[in-house]
Amino acid sequence: MPAYHLWYWPTIQGRGEFIRLPLEAAGIRYRDRAREDGVEALLADMDWRQGRAPFAPPYLALDGLVVAQVANILAYLAQMHDLAPTTLADRLWLQQVQLTVADLVAEVHNVHHPVAAGEYYEDQKAEAARAAAQFRAERIPKFLAYFDVAAAANPRSPWLVDERWTYADCSLFQLVEGLRYMFPRRMAAIEGDYPHLLAVHDAVAALPGIKAYRASDRRLPFNQEGIFRHYPELDAA
Amino acid sequence: MPAYHLWYWPTIQGRGEFIRLPLEAAGIRYRDRAREDGVEALLADMDWRQGRAPFAPPYLALDGLVVAQVANILAYLAQMHDLAPTTLADRLWLQQVQLTVADLVAEVHNVHHPVAAGEYYEDQKAEAARAAAQFRAERIPKFLAYFDVAAAANPRSPWLVDERWTYADCSLFQLVEGLRYMFPRRMAAIEGDYPHLLAVHDAVAALPGIKAYRASDRRLPFNQEGIFRHYPELDAA
Numbered sequence A, B: 001m002p003a004y005h006l007w008y009w010p011t012i013q014g015r016g017e018f019i020r021l022p023l024e025a026a027g028i029r030y031r032d033r034a035r036e037d038g039v040e041a042l043l044a045d046m047d048w049r050q051g052r053a054p055f056a057p058p059y060l061a062l063d064g065l066v067v068a069q070v071a072n073i074l075a076y077l078a079q080m081h082d083l084a085p086t087t088l089a090d091r092l093w094l095q096q097v098q099l100t101v102a103d104l105v106a107e108v109h110n111v112h113h114p115v116a117a118g119e120y121y122e123d124q125k126a127e128a129a130r131a132a133a134q135f136r137a138e139r140i141p142k143f144l145a146y147f148d149v150a151a152a153a154n155p156r157s158p159w160l161v162d163e164r165w166t167y168a169d170c171s172l173f174q175l176v177e178g179l180r181y182m183f184p185r186r187m188a189a190i191e192g193d194y195p196h197l198l199a200v201h202d203a204v205a206a207l208p209g210i211k212a213y214r215a216s217d218r219r220l221p222f223n224q225e226g227i228f229r230h231y232p233e234l235d236a237a
Helices: A017-026 A033-037 A039-048 A070-080 A088-112 A121-152 A167-182 A184-193 A195-205 A208-215 B017-026 B033-037 B039-048 B070-080 B088-112 B125-152 B167-182 B184-193 B195-205 B208-215
Strands: A004-007 A030-032 A059-062 A065-068 B004-007 B030-032 B059-062 B065-068
Touching: A004 A017, A004 A033, A004 A039, A017 A030, A017 A070, A017 A167, A017 A208, A030 A033, A033 A039, A059 A070, A065 A070, A065 B088, A070 A088, A070 A167, A070 B088, A088 A121, A088 A167, A088 B065, A088 B070, A088 B088, A121 A167, A121 A184, A121 A195, A121 B125, A167 A184, A167 A195, A184 A195, A195 A208, B004 B017, B004 B033, B004 B039, B017 B030, B017 B070, B017 B167, B017 B208, B030 B033, B033 B039, B059 B070, B065 B070, B070 B088, B070 B167, B088 B125, B088 B167, B125 B167, B125 B184, B125 B195, B167 B184, B167 B195, B184 B195, B195 B208
Parallel strands: A004 A030, B004 B030
Antiparallel strands: A004 A059, A059 A065, B004 B059, B059 B065
């Protein structure tokens, strides 16, 4: 099978990381096109596409098929590569978890860009401080408690479904990593309350494909351009 | 087939409306449980569910299966009721459009609640004014242009795919309705630039099931508690 072409911003983990992780965990071949050819290549590729085009990266291209939106890409990969459970109820459940991760990711971005996605953080610091306070106090515990109960719902393994990993497990791993980077003091204070979620995180971290990926230069570090950004003034225990 | 149980806040269109519309258009039987039994019944039902539970309404229940997250519910209904196209590429495309609608809906909510989802609009009016200015100037045209190109990609009919309506067409209808309610001056100024999107809107409005629904008391009016809210101070041409 030829390699997928993954198109995403080349300098950040961002939403693209939710695609990279299961590709790496499953050993599926892909080319991270904008990392190979630069951001100009991504902009040119976006500009060229019309009609059934992506609204934004990430998107995955193969043989004329273009799939965009993270949860949609993941459901597609799961179906094509036997990475999903076989029952309808299980597949709906994983997609439900993934879409709830997506909701949290959008809220995370909103913390540092509450009033103007197109302007700099520095121009909305006061609003971001207010957004971060509520996010730390109310939203993080609400989401983490939810994912902890979700993880605990499967007594057979640390995974969300059955006895093997899925894309949604990878996404929970990335969520914990990102929140630890963005809110180290808050996470240190509360993450122990969510042992089932941390068990998913640790099980994903122990997958051979994920270990190899994180040891490689393919795994970009978190930075101040992505979704999860560490602004110390937005963190507190 | 027994009626679905739809659980959603009983006094708003909100995200639940994206489920109600295709149910009504297709004539699928459902009970809008919190409208029948009150918001306390919804809260009690949420409270009772553990494990594979919804994070938030809306969710759909039938025979022990519970499906949450709007796009996930819609894909499920399309599959179960032959409301989706048959090719994988078409199904991925519709879900991609739906998830982009979901992104816009989240941004719309953020306009009137930019810094604290749990607090009142009145306590974040200054921030909302700033968020609305950018949303009107940049985000509305960007999203509407995207959906217009998406609608134009199918030359065979006003619909997004083939020659029949799907849930994503219904969602584009609701988006236009909601934006007209929330930003009447802005929409009057620019909506004519998106004729293919408006053609989808008008085609959905003309479906017999939708006409009957809108003429009934099942269709709640827009109000100041839902996603789309009309605060005149946030609108401008």
